[in-house]
Each structure stands twice: as C-alpha cells, then as structure tokens.
Amino acid sequence: MVGHDETMRTRRTHHGSESISPTAHYTGYVWVHNGLAPGYLATTRGKAYYHAMRPGTALGRMLGGPVLEDVLLARHRLIDRLLSTAIESGRVRGVLELAAGLSPRGLEFAHHYGTEITYVETDLPGMAARKYTALRRAGALGPNHRVESLDVLGGHDQEDVTTVLRHFARGRGLAVVSEGLLNYLSAEEVGGLWSRIHAALRPFGEGLYLSDLHVSTDRRGPAEAFGARLLGMFVRSGVHFHFTDSARARAALRATGFDRVTVHHPSDFPGVLTGGPASADRVRVLAAETR
Numbered sequence: 001m002v003g004h005d006e007t008m009r010t011r012r013t014h015h016g017s018e019s020i021s022p023t024a025h026y027t028g029y030v031w032v033h034n035g036l037a038p039g040y041l042a043t044t045r046g047k048a049y050y051h052a053m054r055p056g057t058a059l060g061r062m063l064g065g066p067v068l069e070d071v072l073l074a075r076h077r078l079i080d081r082l083l084s085t086a087i088e089s090g091r092v093r094g095v096l097e098l099a100a101g102l103s104p105r106g107l108e109f110a111h112h113y114g115t116e117i118t119y120v121e122t123d124l125p126g127m128a129a130r131k132y133t134a135l136r137r138a139g140a141l142g143p144n145h146r147v148e149s150l151d152v153l154g155g156h157d158q159e160d161v162t163t164v165l166r167h168f169a170r171g172r173g174l175a176v177v178s179e180g181l182l183n184y185l186s187a188e189e190v191g192g193l194w195s196r197i198h199a200a201l202r203p204f205g206e207g208l209y210l211s212d213l214h215v216s217t218d219r220r221g222p223a224e225a226f227g228a229r230l231l232g233m234f235v236r237s238g239v240h241f242h243f244t245d246s247a248r249a250r251a252a253l254r255a256t257g258f259d260r261v262t263v264h265h266p267s268d269f270p271g272v273l274t275g276g277p278a279s280a281d282r283v284r285v286l287a288a289e290t291r
C-alpha cells in the first residue's frame with residue numbers, strides 16, 4: 001500500500017499523462033548540457049526551458065541552496081551507478097526502463113555492455129516515437145536496444161508491462177528502472193504500478209527495481225514549495241509527494257512483496273554529486289529486490 005498523497009492538483013487522465021512529457025524535454029537538455037547525452041537528444045523546447053530556469057539555478061548556486069539541475073544529476077548518476085553494479089555482478093541481464101523520455105541511459109548501457117544485456121526503453125507513444133526516430137537516425141539502435149511505447153497506467157491499445165517482458169529471457173536477472181516518474185502519479189497509481197512491477201519481476205532469476213524518491217519533508221524552503229507549485233501548474237496531472245519520509249516508502253515496497261528494499265543517498269556515493277550536499281540530500285534512490 002502506498003501511503004499519504006500530498007497532492008497539489010488532483011486532475012488525472014491519460015491525456016494528463018501526455019502533459020508530463022514536456023518535463024522530459026527539460027531533463028533531456030540537462031543531460032546534454034552536462035555531457036551525459038549526445039546533442040541529437042536535445043530539443044529546442046528543452047533548451048528554451050533550460051535557459052528560462054537559468055537565473056533561478058544561478059541564484060540557488062549563489063545562496064548554496066538546493067539546485068534542481070544538481071538534484072537531477074545526482075539521481076541520474078546514482079541510478080546509473082546502481083544499475084552498473086547490478087549488471088557487473090551478473091545479477092541483471094535485462095533492463096526495462098519506464099518513462100525513459102530523452103534520457104541517454106539506454107543508449108549508454110546498450111553501447112557499453114553490448115550483447116551482454118538487453119535494454120528496452122519505453123515511454124508514452126509520442127515521446128517513444130520521438131526517441132526512436134532520434135536514435136534510429138543516429139544509427140544508435142541495435143538488436144540489444146529497443147524503444148517501445150508503454151503507458152505505465154495501461155492506456156487503451158497500449159502494450160502493458162507484461163507484453164514488453166517478451167523481449168527478456170526468463171531465468172536471467174531483470175531490472176526495471178523509472179526516473180522522474182513517480183511524482184506525477186497519484187498514490188493509487190504508484191501502488192498499482194509497484195504491484196505490476198513486482199509481479200513482472202517474479203519470473204526472472206533476480207529482480208531489481210530502481211527509482212528516484214522525493215519525499216515531502218524535503219520540501220523545506222519557500223524556493224522548493226514555489227518550484228513544486230510552478231511544476232504543478234505546468235503538469236496538468238499535478239505533482240504528488242506520496243511519502244513524508246523514505247522509511248514509509250520502504251515499508252510500502254516491502255508490503256507490496258519486495259524481499260529487500262534499500263534507500264540510497266547520493267552523498268554516500270563519491271562522484272555522483274555536482275554542487276553541494278544541499279541538492280544531493282533532496283533525492284534518494286530506491287532499490288527493491290525480488291529473489
């Protein structure tokens with residue numbers, strides 16, 4: 001069961017889901033700007049959003065406060081780090097990324113690990129088509145790297161998590177990754193999604209679910225409250241903080257059936273931080289395992 005849902009706006013439809021996609025343009029540009037993604041994954045929209053945010057970013061840096069760009073970089077690098085460790089230890093041979101947006105993770109991992117892994121990245125139809133076209137034009141897709149359309153809420157005529165699993169060999173470890181998704185879903189939707197992910201992972205030898213986690217007690221300052229409100233106006237589905245602290249998120253995942261749940265803090269991992277701990281402390285990464 002997923003707990004308390006502190007929602008700023010509650011309207012939610014599948015159409016609302018598409019309104020979340022613009023946030024992927026911004027994060028996509030953050031990855032390109034920081035050298036994590038190739039330039040062809042940047043969009044004009046992403047660049048415009050990035051430059052519009054720049055004064056706030058500069059002010060946040062000057063005041064030593066949390067900076068969204070640094071929070072994004074910390075969570076992205078920490079998810080990469082945990083996923084690499086799972087692959088290199090031999091526990092994971094397949095990766096299903098949900099709501100991948102314009103993230104370079106699939107590209108990077110498929111390139112780095114080659115046929116050692118199968119990487120399937122997914123998003124809503126419009127975003128998945130954009131990503132597929134960009135990667136295909138760059139000649140970057142291969143037999144071990146696919147882009148598929150997948151609505152995590154199960155829209156009409158959509159593939160669901162179960163059908164996407166046909167790409168992965170049973171008995172070999174599978175990781176499901178989501179980054180920057182949970183806060184746009186209601187508590188009920190997160191609960192349903194976690195149950196489906198848990199059920200999807202069970203047939204695989206070892207299962208790992210990785211996701212960033214933002215909790216409401218971290219929205220400490222007026223700048224964060226304002227930032228979240230702004231995002232809530234922009235994203236029609238609203239921005240949700242389901243848990244007051246990470247212990248509650250951990251307990252909810254355990255109640256879903258995951259055998260082991262670890263909450264990782266970016267500041268415990270040298271090399272994932274840009275800027276100060278003020279930003280790193282604002283995000284955690286959940287690692288939930290099935291055996």
Ligand SMILES: C[S@@+](CC[C@H](N)C(=O)[O-])C[C@H]1O[C@@H](n2cnc3c(N)ncnc32)[C@H](O)[C@@H]1O
Nearest residue numbers: 017020021023024027099100101103151152180
């Ligand atoms: C903030 S972006 C994050 C993108 C990417 N993970 C990253 O970190 O750069 C949120 C993503 O969630 C996707 N999304 C929103 N609702 C979704 C749904 N119901 N099913 C699948 N993807 C969804 C959006 O299209 C968008 O790409």
